[in-house]
Amino acid sequence: MKTGKLYGLGIGPGDPELLTLKAHRILTTVPVIAYPTLENGKVLARAIVADFIRPEQIELPMPLPFSVARSSQPAYDVAAEKIAAHLTQGQDVAVLCEGEPMLYGSFMYLFQRLASRFPTEVVPGISSTMASAAMLGAPITFRNDVLSIMPATLDGETLRDRLAVADAAVIIKLGRHFAKVRTILAELALLDRALYIERATQPNQRIVPITELEPEEVPYWSLILIPSQTQPQ
Amino acid sequence: MKTGKLYGLGIGPGDPELLTLKAHRILTTVPVIAYPTLENGKVLARAIVADFIRPEQIELPMPLPFSVARSSQPAYDVAAEKIAAHLTQGQDVAVLCEGEPMLYGSFMYLFQRLASRFPTEVVPGISSTMASAAMLGAPITFRNDVLSIMPATLDGETLRDRLAVADAAVIIKLGRHFAKVRTILAELALLDRALYIERATQPNQRIVPITELEPEEVPYWSLILIPSQTQPQ
DSSP, X not given: OOOOOEEEEEOBSSOGGGSBHHHHHHHTTOSEEEEEEETTSOOHHHHHHGXXXXXXXXXXXXXXXXXXXXXXXHHHHHHHHHHHHHHHTTOOEEEEESBOTTBSOTHHHHHHHHTTTSOEEEEOOOOHHHHHHHHHXXXXXXXXXXXXXXXXXXXXXXXXXXHHHOSEEEEEOOGGGHHHHHHHHXXXXXXXXXXXXXXXXXXXXXXXXXXXXXXXXXXXXXXEXXXXXXXXX | OOOOOEEEEEOBSSOGGGSBHHHHHHHTTOSEEEEEEETTSOOHHHHHHGGXXXXXXXXXXXXXXXXXXXXXXXXXXXXXXXXXXXXXXXXXXXXXXXBOTTBSOTHHHHHHHHTTTSOEEEEOOOOHHHHXXXXXXXXXXXXXXXXXXXXXXXXXXXXXXXXXXXXXXXXXXXXXXHHHHHHHHHHTTOTTTOEEEESTTSTTOEEEOGGGOOGXXXXXXXXXXXXXXXXXX
């Protein structure tokens, strides 16, 4: 029997209208839709596309740990086998991926397990890093600029070194690392250029001046954009 | 009279199906569609969405120089005023932007001239840097990785320094800078990890092993992806 095809479906940062035409077509025609359900109960990926899912489609929730520590890998083994069972039966499976599947995405752990066994197609999605620039009205990079995208979870020294040489930067996954990042930005005289946004393009998107933020209110799904200073004229 | 709204419309890297639902909706309903026409005769942006444009929509070609040298800024002044004339008359104008408008995009020069004068909305698009990873089947970044996106037009020393500390990198705008980049990748022992793609998601997309490329055949619209080496298990 012909096996099914695995789709890694980038569904963008939150606004359902930021799905691509291609992701929408595949999402609305595949027999099986898989998505992570996190330990903290959040099922953002499914929420983004809830209006597009039809009752006759099979839903495959995959309980995954929030972090991707080494010890969490068995959960991906289980999820991969659940998906493989459908693929083996000849059913196409679309895995919902917030943002862009290949950028810090949990889909990549499934990709590593399944892409060599089944026909696989990754459909790129709008990354929240890019969408944030649009929401903030801030051009990121011009001409010869170097853009660095880095997680706030890095140690302070590495963050400082990378930020010091970046023409433009996006610092993702702020959460409880916000205070550390703010201190580093102040040291590097970057606070004036830094723009904060949380839950970009989602209904509860929030843009706040960085100096007015309380560290304890900063969620994981937030980022700081430091746009290029290059001015063409 | 109420002025029109300016849209910076990210239309993705080349495959028309990689437009977002939102970009498609705006594109097919605005009265005026503007797009750059380059000196070398290429009108890629319009070609991507050609099938979506209706005869009754007004098309506004904007002759723009290929590079964004300081001397090219007057062309943006002219283009901005052509767009402003329609906005002033109350007509919405969508400017087509290949990839993501805020990332190395010529739209940003129009944004700088018009966003303070007219209501403006930027619609994020799929960047070719992200789409390339999907086409190459290569996850870019995991967990604590830093991704650096840099133009091959940088001087060799800067390229070498930035690449040396990046966990993952995308080197864009290769063209006549390919030989320089290849030499640096060899020096940094990165050639084995480097993946080459040109015209990602376009009908004439080409993926070639980097060691088999002749420098003179490398177009401007090509890039090298160096995926993260981080392996979760």
